[in-house]
Amino acid sequence: MSQILSVGLGEAVVCKDPRAVLVAYGLGSCLGVAMYDPVNRLAGLLHAVLPTSGNGYQDNPYKYVDSGIQALVQAMEAAGAQRRYLIVKLVGGANMLLSSALSHTFEIGTRNVQAAYSILEAMGLKVAGVEVGGNVGRTVKLFVESGKLVVRRIGGVEQTL
Amino acid sequence: MSKFQPDAHFDEQLLKAMRRIADEGVAHAARGFSDMVGETLSMIRPHALLVPVSQLPHIFGSPEDEAVGIYLRTEGTLACQIMLVVPLNKALELVDMVMGLPAGTTRVLDRLERSALAEVGNLTASFFINRVAELTGHEARPTPPAVIVDMLGAIVDIVVATTGGFGEHLLLIRAGFTCGQRTVNADFWVVPDPATLNIFHWNESSLPL
Numbered sequence: 001m002s003q004i005l006s007v008g009l010g011e012a013v014v015c016k017d018p019r020a021v022l023v024a025y026g027l028g029s030c031l032g033v034a035m036y037d038p039v040n041r042l043a044g045l046l047h048a049v050l051p052t053s054g055n056g057y058q059d060n061p062y063k064y065v066d067s068g069i070q071a072l073v074q075a076m077e078a079a080g081a082q083r084r085y086l087i088v089k090l091v092g093g094a095n096m097l098l099s100s101a102l103s104h105t106f107e108i109g110t111r112n113v114q115a116a117y118s119i120l121e122a123m124g125l126k127v128a129g130v131e132v133g134g135n136v137g138r139t140v141k142l143f144v145e146s147g148k149l150v151v152r153r154i155g156g157v158e159q160t161l
Numbered sequence: 162m163s164k165f166q167p168d169a170h171f172d173e174q175l176l177k178a179m180r181r182i183a184d185e186g187v188a189h190a191a192r193g194f195s196d197m198v199g200e201t202l203s204m205i206r207p208h209a210l211l212v213p214v215s216q217l218p219h220i221f222g223s224p225e226d227e228a229v230g231i232y233l234r235t236e237g238t239l240a241c242q243i244m245l246v247v248p249l250n251k252a253l254e255l256v257d258m259v260m261g262l263p264a265g266t267t268r269v270l271d272r273l274e275r276s277a278l279a280e281v282g283n284l285t286a287s288f289f290i291n292r293v294a295e296l297t298g299h300e301a302r303p304t305p306p307a308v309i310v311d312m313l314g315a316i317v318d319i320v321v322a323t324t325g326g327f328g329e330h331l332l333l334i335r336a337g338f339t340c341g342q343r344t345v346n347a348d349f350w351v352v353p354d355p356a357t358l359n360i361f362h363w364n365e366s367s368l369p370l
Binding site: 007008011012025026027028030031041049050063094096097108136137138139152154155 | 214215216217219224225226254307309310311312313314315316317318319321322323324325
């Protein structure tokens with residue numbers, strides 16, 4: 001029987017229990033960064049809120065895409081993963097509002113995705129799959145046993161990434 | 162104005178000021194809401210909450226619940242985010258009320274229905290912010306509202322993404338509304354910007370309440 005591990009805002013979970021499923025619910029502009037090492041059967045999921053940690057408040061690295069990805073890779077390696085095997089996928093980063101008066105706020109989704117590509121490239125990691133952008137919320141599930149990544153949208157529509 | 166220090170000023174004095182503002186402002190918001198739907202709405206006692214950012218999506222329900230968010234910001238010295246959140250099925254009922262349709266008529270939220278909901282949010286927020294502006298002597302200009310139909314977690318992201326960089330907690334006002342035997346189940350959130358919290362913090366004793 002599977003065990004759901006919820007990954008909240010500004011949190012990351014690393015797990016090697018094959019029964020576990022890591023879940024980030026209702027991602028809007030937030031970005032879910034999933035990492036999987038298929039050789040060592042180790043999974044990690046980050047639920048980042050903002051693109052960069054450059055505003056001076058760096059008490060929680062997982063709140064930000066750039067520092068969160070670095071911290072997640074470190075945590076994965078500390079748990080036994082090897083960077084060269086990591087499969088990285090991105091989910092979320094939507095721009096939830098289309099109103100012109102408010103849209104500047106919600107470029108955060110786009111900026112979150114850009115920040116992820118930027119830091120991953122700097123770390124020598126490639127993105128193997130994306131389900132990002134648009135203006136829809138998404139739930140992401142990462143199955144530790146297989147590395148399967150399932151994305152669910154409003155109305156129950158699911159796809160495997 | 163001194164720079165707001167994240168989390169450091171969430172003390173009892175600030176919460177007391179926010180409760181007073183919530184009582185007065187939300188009473189006015191309920192009046193605006195009532196005018197719009199054409200029926201008398203009562204407010205469920207509003208309260209000020211200090212919420213850990215990481216827990217925000219779980220406080221209002223399941224993050225995957227389908228909901229409608231009517232969102233706007235105010236600009237000026239009273240800068241805040243205002244969000245009216247309604248479960249999707251209740252939003253359909255709300256459209257029926259606003260448009261004078263028999264209950265159960267509205268099944269989908271197209272442009273017209275979203276426009277009606279936007280107007281509910283606009284009026285409710287305007288009544289709230291106008292009262293707070295009167296009380297504090299500060300100025301606020303609301304932006305046009307936006308209507309979002311999606312998972313509750315994605316709607317909450319809008320607020321979190323805007324304020325999440327400031328600290329580990331958010332201070333918000335929460336209230337609900339009822340209409341006779343019918344519970345509207347609308348959640349009314351007001352999240353002041355940090356600089357605005359400073360105004361409330363330092364001026365609590367001078368609020369004419």
